[in-house]
Amino acid sequence: MLKAKIILVAMGVALLAPQVLAGATPEEDRKETVEYFKQMFPEVPLKDFVNGQYALNEDRRAQWQSLQDFPPYEFAVAEGKEMFEAPFANGKTYGSCFENGGIGVRQNYPYFDEGTKQVITLELAINQCREANGEKPLKYKKGDIASISAYMATTSEGEAFDIKVPDDPKALAAYEDGKQFYYSRRGQLNFSCASCHVQNPGKWIRADLLSPTLGQPSSFPVHRSKWGELGTLHRRFAGCNKNVRAEPLPAQSEEYRNLEYFLTYMSNGLPVVGPSTRP
């Protein structure tokens, strides 16, 4: 009888252990995600995942590479640099708000601010900088903010993302909220981000080739042919939500910032390659 009880307890522990261990920490989530996509696309070198759909399809990759000879975002990046360096009315510049004068810092965004207990994205930090210096905030989805963010990304080209989830329950909660958002089905079409980018990358959805989760934020801001201009990651989030008939949330809402936090953490170790182009 005792033997039977021991066996039952052991079986229970054996069944429960993987569930408890699976994704128990952000780092375990990331490692499992990397392993998942390595197994799904064994022929794709890890660093190539930052190229999204272009890492998965030869034809698309060839078209994209030819487009990169004269990238359509070049002028926007040049304008972003000018704006970044231009003094505010008080004489200070964006550089005064960022570590290392804002050069080569893209890979550290978003981060969890332990003072305000919230996730700070690069675009939010740009606007916080403006407001701290007496300037009006910019709109978050496109235009000047995308150009400034794109310029800042170019100064981090090739740097590996290094997103941290500090030992703070609120930081972990923000990360978990982002994870929950990514995996929750929404909209009348009942799709989650993961429905496309975890379960079906490399497949076509109408004329779009679905990209994998891994490396998704690396190339932002992106110039989409559909937009005909640069747009931020939150603009893309809103577009994806609309595609599945879910009401999009405001750019830089807490939900989208937490989503970016989770998503970028998954790409830790992968290089910054933004801005880039997408269909």
Place this chain on the structure above:
Amino acid sequence: MNKPLLTVGLTLSLLVPLCAQAGAKEDFQKIYSDAKSAQKDAGDFKWTTTSSRLKAAESAAESGDYDKAKTLAAEALKLAQESVDQRKTQAEAWRKAVIGG
């Protein structure tokens, strides 16, 4: 000719459609209010299709077409209730889709 009878008949014939419209307006207002409440309850799981039905219902009501407004509000209510169900289901179901979960 029976003049009083004619007057009563005419008055009634004018009042009946007005009463019917008043009923449709009240029905619309109740359904619309329920739909708005359900939409709010959907939190960040709101559907664009609910929002568009609600707007169309408002627009029909503004133009005085309460029958159409009521139909659109009822559609909005159904969609909003489905989105609330989705929110409730996904509160736990998302875990099943997680890599390694």
